[in-house]
Amino acid sequence: MITTSIPCELCETSGGELLWQDDFCRVVLVDDPHYPGFCRVILNRHIAEMTDLNENERQRLMKIVFLVEGAMREALCPDKINLASLGNMTPHLHWHVIPRFTDDRHFPNSIWGEVKREKTANLSSISILKQTVRLRLG
């Protein structure tokens, strides 16, 4: 288990542009120029692992992750969705929900892997994504 005394970024800041929140978690748009539409679902409490939550809480968090995935597919029509909960640098439970395109900067690598090409990402559908996330999550 990682213990740290340094302040937690996800306890102290929203972690991105807030699209939706309740008393349990929040959905933010990540500020990544290469991956417009990249969202995170962030637990409000400072907990590191999914198995630190009880079964109902796990289902509740994953339901939001999948609602965001669905909104992203509807709004952006990506070639693939990438989901990941890593937390090596920030051990505060959060899910990356990343729209991937076959001509994006790293495809078919993960976005944490080797850059495959330089490309200016298309920002045109982001307002539609924001609306769709808010609509689906109510």
Added chain:
Amino acid sequence: MITTSIPCELCETSGGELLWQDDFCRVVLVDDPHYPGFCRVILNRHIAEMTDLNENERQRLMKIVFLVEGAMREALCPDKINLASLGNMTPHLHWHVIPRFTDDRHFPNSIWGEVKREKTANLSSISILKQTVRLRLG
């Protein structure tokens, strides 16, 4: 959506050493010398995204992912668990469940990121992990 006519590795092979399976999915141990204990939970059907499954199926698959995470924490006591469903190269739904240690080859990067150090991984607890996965998944 990625369409491909090339054979799917996860339709044609188990994808690793089979630890458990039912008619819906399977759990395999990945053959990665740097990450002993790295497991994958693989849907048996060839489907790309979590939101291609219905809600019950999504819950069923994630339940197995979290049972593997729990077994991994019990058997290996990793510093962090990494969960990811990417599928950019193999768009057949599978979850990576990866035990991470602060002195492993890439930490705190993802295992797809830049190598931080060379290290011979410790294989001593893998038989305990196999037993624990089989015990927890019945």
